[in-house]
Amino acid sequence: MTPPERRTRGRTSRSRLRALDAYLCRCERALLERQEGAWREAAFLDVGFGEHPWTTLESAEAFRELNPSLPVIGVEADEGRAAAAASHEDALTRFRHGGFDWAGSAGQPVRLVRAMNILRQYRPEDVEQAHAELGRALLPGGLVVEGSTDVRGGITVAYLLRRTPEGLTREALLFHTDFHQGFAPLLFRDWLPRDLRRRVQPDEPIHAFFAAWTEAWTQARQHGAWEPKSAFRDSALRLAESTGAVSAEPWLLEHGYLRWQPPGGVPRPTTLSPPI
Secondary structure, X not given: OOOOOOOOOOOOOOOOOHHHHHHHHHHXXXXXXXXXXXXXXXXXXXXXXXXXXXXXXXXXXXHOOOOOOOOEEEEEOOHHHHHHHHHHXXXXXXXXXXXXXXXXXXXXXXXXXXXXXXXXXXXXXXXXXXXXXXXXXXXXXXXXXXXXXXOOOOEEEEEEEEEEOOEEEEEEEEEEXXXXXXXXXXXXXXXXXXXXXXXXXXXXXXXXXXXXXXXXXXXXXXXXXXXXXHHXXXXXXXXXXXXXXXXXXXXXXXXXXXXXXXXXXXXXXOOOOOOO
């Protein structure tokens, strides 16, 4: 079991997760729209919404453009915050006091779980069990999104974890920038998920990925792609060609998203002990 859910600062600002909402509406549309059988009641579960439920409500609005009857449940470990959020409830939107395993214990089928800016406070060795608890109530094909953003939501890195017949798989790592800090691959390093954040060091798979991306970025700039958006797009296309593990979908690259989806899933760190 993971340690008890810890109280976060809870200072999630409005629009902080808008870029993630846009990605999900574009790339997980079928998952959000699905209605047959158990999927009709399957909820979007937002875990750890913070002091105010703004991001949960914003996501509910965005996702219901695709599925007007989508159930949305915001879950918060702080009982006072959960109680205060109840004033925003309606027929399809609920707020509950609970933690990572709330849906599993409540028997609520779930299609999508989001847990952003939560696990940064945990030990790296706690991450995999937390993921398992977050994904316990997912229907087959459902998705857990877990990661971090900067305060304004202009930089995002998140795991995309898919429920498959083999269990919860580390399908991809999603990066996004709105270019407010320019662009270089290592800009994302401090926003990596908890178990990867200090593993960008030799002999680690995430280090090899960043080394390849940095080389692609350097080549892009050498060929005239100095403007941040151009350098991002060009480096992503070079990385897609050289690795076969990065999506070259134009919409993603034009809007500052890079999805790393290596064969076999995102590699685990070679060790979870503290780096020397």
